[in-house]
Amino acid sequence: MAESTPSPLGGSPAVASGGALTVDVGRLMSERLGLSQSDLITRPTGRAVREAIEACTADASGGSVALVELSGVRVMDFSCADEVVARLLLRGQDSSRSAMRYFIFRGREHLHGHAVAEVLSRRGLAAACAFGGRPFHPVGEVSDGQRAVWHALEERRSIALGDATTLLGPGGRARLVRICEMRLAHLGSGGQVTALSRVGRGGGDGAVRSPSSPDADSASRSRASRESLDLGRSPRRGAS
Template identity: 40%
Template sequence: MINHIDLSTVLRRTVCDLYSDLVTRPTGAAVRDGIEKQLSELGDRSLTVIDFSHVGLLDYSCADEIVAKLLMRYADDSAPRDAYFLFRGVSDSHLDAIETVLERHGLAIVAQADDGSVMLVGTLDDPERRAWEAMNKLGRSMSADLAREAGIAPEQVERVLGALCKRRLAMELDGGYVAVGAVT
């Protein structure tokens, strides 16, 4: 199930209906709580589009509270549900803050541009990046096909794909793998 969360709406609903900037840690924490509340109403497995289109400014503190902490919570073994995220409407200035916090925590996200194309942002090792790009190109694929396309040894590919799934960048679907962003 694909869910859509407009961050500016969450901001106005949870913090103040006059705000359009995502700044300060308390604001970020309140918005993350709002997101998690919406996620709790979804099924056990979900893909959520987190939409920054109507957000003015995003500072580092807020990026850390919203993006980094959300990812860390759902990439953890004790995550409350199997949730995946696609980030949309991310401007260059948003990206500056988001990339900084992702690098700090060793995280990565999938961001979708206005033309619908998707890209990885953050920290990934080379095999992870190649495997994700192969997945994005091929659509839902089996591990052997992905190993061939990405140039990864067959005995290593399951580990790489498992890591991408755990990092919320790809998901297992009907016995194969699919990149987050390729299923919207």
């Protein structure tokens, strides 16, 4: 059952479930920022949305991965994508600023994915994203080799650094370390690299779980919260 996460802003567009916290940006904009249309445009709007997301995730107790749900967003321009997505990642890398160190992004509109990819590439950043019904995959400044390692890690759930060359081939260890540095995977203190889909679940058999679409009622939200977000394989059920 999904549970609402208390937030300094009040209300509950942020929902924790399992090891993940989902922040529904469409609801956040309408319920907390009072915007009548969910258009992610202009830098001031982007700043307000990012700060609201940071407020939602600052007190999160559900783990260290946040799913930023953009399916309720109608238009997203590049300036706002930079303010929301790129800066969220930049600031999320600072552990003193945010307890939520990993962000993943999802949306229905593939054009939004294009904007996200552009702003991430410009800043040399990367994130796991699922737009337009595609499965989650690394977007932004990611090489083909790093992308392949990310998918292999998601398939295996976790890989010990010591096994990386054997499992991933020559250069696999360096790529594995690099995707951890890029916040596309989690490197534990014991040298165990955990796929994002397992982060917050202690590397066990749980998955990052997904609350529902922005306009779903609580019943469907509960149903959706039990849906596994297998980042490396399947697209989100019902995504268009």
